[in-house]
Amino acid sequence: MATGTTLSAAISLGAPLGRLAILSAILIVLPLSFPNPFFFDVAVKVGLSAIVCVGLNLLSGYAGQISLGHAGFFALGAYGTALLSIKLGVHGLIAAPVIATVVGLLAHVIARPILKLKGHYLAMATLGLGIIISIVLNREIWLTGGPDGLSVPAMRLGEFKLRAIEFWYWIVAAFLIVAVWLAENLVNSPAGRSLRALHSSEIAAATAGVDVPRAKALVFAFSAVLASIAGAFFVFAERFITPADAGFLRSVEFLTMIVFGGLGSTYGALVGAAILTALPQLVAAFAEYKHVAIGIVLIATMIFMPRGIVPTLADLFGRRVGR
Amino acid sequence: MRNVIIAAVAAVATCASGPAAAQQPIKIGAFLSSTGPISFLGDPEMKTLKLYVDRINKAGGVKGRPLELVAYDDAGDTSxxxxxxxxxxxxxxxxxxxxxxxxxxxxxxxxxxxxxxIPLISLAGAITIVEPVKKWVFKTPATDRTAVLRGFExxxxxxxxxxxxxxxxxxxGQSGREQALKAAKELGIEIVADEVYAPTDSDMTAQLTRIRNANAQAILNFGIGASPSIIARNVKQLSLNIPLYLSPAIASKTFLDNTGAAAEGVFVPVASLLVADKLPDSAPQKKVALDYKRTYEEAQKEPASYGGGAAYDGLMMLIGAIERTIDKGGKVTPEAIRDEIEKTKEFVGINGIFTMSPKDHLGLDSSAFIIAVVKNGDWHPTN
Known part of the structure; x- marks a missing residue:
């Protein structure tokens, strides 16, 4: 065990920066194998799911809180950014952080009172929030375009129209690296340790001096901000959004990704997002059965590898790559 | 960039050998929702495209060149x-x-x-697809606005x-509602109740009671799936003695089967396909619609429906454009096809007679619809 850790440290797999370097290398080399923009499009979708999952994993994997409404935050980020730029003419580069801040504050305001309670109240509240967001997006047609969706003009930077999906791949990849770096730093900080402490026992954590409601509310808000930013990138890159992207099933998909990848493992969240986002896209015949397949994956993961694919595989190889 | 590559490929192909180039397949694509919540439209669309591409190829292709159809099922998911x-x-x-x-x-x-x-011919209803006009986008089914106008008339x-x-x-439902609100103002129809239901609701008596209490003289519904059948049944259960107008989306045999006796007296704006055999011989769409109906029903052993008609119109319009491109001696490029689709003139399809222009990428007016009424478990054209 001890030698294993030293060994992995020696090849710098265990060090956060080493793993970040490997992730960056993969993200840079990967496009060389993409024959056409279709693959860039899939990669962008994977990247955006991964950003949401990195945040959600902090909340669920580390702090042990379940959110059933993260698709709602994703959609708030997407619609908010799109509407600010369409209706008020705010540039996307300004609209995205403004909306992310608003979403973060909203999440914090919602989380503070709820997280004072124990148990699965957060799951219930986020479920409700997600459904409310979905209903508003569906019904307020004058604002959101309703179920038919909202088309968004390409972002302009001076004379240039930023509409090439390849361009957005690089932006999303860069932001994914930033998100992973932030998450890994958080995990290895006192704040991260207090999250893990309250996951195991809230009473023990509180006794040890952790402000439990505050820690939970902050990580909840942080994960909502990541989802919101992913939503903003989604409208920039895809230039179209529908309320289906805010639905309950999307939230369950995000949860399935982190459970499949490995709760409490940032890189597990990436692997889960990559596999579950890319498969239905690349294997077109599989797309029809997506929701059935996601259910089966969730059940099978719980039964056969409750810790998720990355930690399980990491143990198999005798190294703890996942953490 | 793309166009350059295509042009280059085409040029190489032409140089290689004359007759062989003539045999080069023309590749067209499709993405339809043949499964999922709107499979009642997507499934007959997919079957129609495959059926007709097969038939065209067996009959020698388009001006001697075979068609190759690449079709995907998106299951109704936008992403x-x-x-x-x-x-x-x-x-x-x-x-x-x-x-x-x-x-x-x-x-x-x-x-x-x-x-x-790349030119797209959409098979969807809403008017937003072609208004404002987009250079590369066309569509074949009449819009919800057309249906609303015809119903109000x-x-x-x-x-x-x-x-x-x-x-x-x-x-x-919501797109239909928007169009109805607009058209009601234009035509001087007063909307005294504006109710909504969720597609999963199994009973609409509460909403219908409110409509009755508002003294409405008729009920208008835009809905898909089982809901319109439920509404028709609820109307009969509440003994509401006012006419019920439904939308073109439900105009099929399935609706009659699901609704039974409660469907009697329901009004629906329909495309000619549904009442083709009962139309006068002078109606120009009669022959096209009857031909399609016979071909589809022989091959698929199921009744032809609205969605399939839209797909037929789209495919035939596209083939017309490709034929004109070849006739003019031009290369079959996306650009050339787009220009020819826009020049479509008096094309008699199942959903109506189309005349496209740079300002109109649908090319239909409200005469595309016929108001049908359900009598003795079948559709009959009115007046």
């Missing part, structure tokens, strides 16, 4: 539809695309076709001035 659109354009390298069974899947893909300059001739609306909260 999936966009991926398939990119795939058709970039990987399969088709020259034109038919698809988008729903307004959502069409709207999600429009940026792909506009950016890559029929109401007015029957002395109805106050109506109650009961629409689904889904895209189809």
């Amino acid at each position: 999936q539809a966009r991926s398939f659109a990119l795939r058709l354009v970039n990987q399969d390298k088709v020259v034109a695309i038919i698809g988008g069974s729903s307004t959502g899947t069409t709207m999600a893909t429009i940026p792909v076709f506009e950016d890559n300059e 029929h109401m007015k001739t029957n002395g109805i001035a106050k109506i109650g609306m009961l629409n689904g909260s889904d895209g189809y």
Whole structure:
């Protein structure tokens, strides 16, 4: 065990920066194998799911809180950014952080009172929030375009129209690296340790001096901000959004990704997002059965590898790559 | 860039050998929702495209060149539809695309076709697809606005001035509602109740009671799936003695089977296909519609329906454009096909007679619809 850790440290797999370097290398080399923009499009979708999952994993994997409404935050980020730029003419580069801040504050305001309670109240509240967001997006047609969706003009930077999906791949990849770096730093900080402490026992954590409601509310808000930013990138890159992207099933998909990848493992969240986002896209015949397949994956993961694919595989190889 | 590559490929092919080049297949694409919540439209669309592409190839292709159809099922998911659109354009390298069974899947893909300059013929209803006009986007089914206008005209001739609306909260229902609100103002029809239901609701008596209490003279519904059948049954259960107008989306045998006796007396604006055999011989669409109906029903052993008709129109319009391109001696490029689709003139399809122009990428007016009434368990054209 001890030698294993030293060994992995020696090849710098265990060090956060080493793993970040490997992730960056993969993200840079990967496009060389993409024959056409279709693959860039899939990669962008994977990247955006991964950003949401990195945040959600902090909340669920580390702090042990379940959110059933993260698709709602994703959609708030997407619609908010799109509407600010369409209706008020705010540039996307300004609209995205403004909306992310608003979403973060909203999440914090919602989380503070709820997280004072124990148990699965957060799951219930986020479920409700997600459904409310979905209903508003569906019904307020004058604002959101309703179920038919909202088309968004390409972002302009001076004379240039930023509409090439390849361009957005690089932006999303860069932001994914930033998100992973932030998450890994958080995990290895006192704040991260207090999250893990309250996951195991809230009473023990509180006794040890952790402000439990505050820690939970902050990580909840942080994960909502990541989802919101992913939503903003989604409208920039895809230039179209529908309320289906805010639905309950999307939230369950995000949860399935982190459970499949490995709760409490940032890189597990990436692997889960990559596999579950890319498969239905690349294997077109599989797309029809997506929701059935996601259910089966969730059940099978719980039964056969409750810790998720990355930690399980990491143990198999005798190294703890996942953490 | 793309066009350069295609031109280069075409040039090489032409140089290689004359007769062989003539045999080169023309690759067209499709993305339709043949499974999922709107499979009642997407499934017959997919079957129609495959059936007719087969028939055309067996009969010698388009001016001697075989057609190759690359078709995907997006299951009604907009994000999936966009991926398939990119795939058709970039990987399969088709020259034109038919698809988008729903307004959502069409709207999600429009940026792909506009950016890559590939013509799209959509099979979805909403008017937003072609208004404002987009250079590369066309569509075949009459819009929800056309249906609303036709329904209102029929109401007015029957002395109805106050109506109650009961629409689904889904895209189809809400788009229909918007168009009805606009058209009601233009035609002087008063909307005295504006009710909504969720597509999963199994009983609409509460909403219908409110419509009755508002003294409406007729009920208008835009809905898909089982809901319109439930509404028709609830209307009979409440003994509401006012006419019920439904939308073209339900005009099929399935609706009659699901609704039974409660369907009697229901009014629906329909495409000619549904009442083709009962139309006068002078109606220009009669022959086209009857031909399609016979061909489809022989091959698929199921009744032809609205969606399939839209797909037939789209495919035939596209083939017409390709034929004209070849006749002019031009290369079959997306650009040339687009220009020819826009020049479509008096094309007699199942959904009406189309005349496209740079300002009108639908080319139909409200005469595309016939108001049908259910009598003795079958559809009959009125007046």
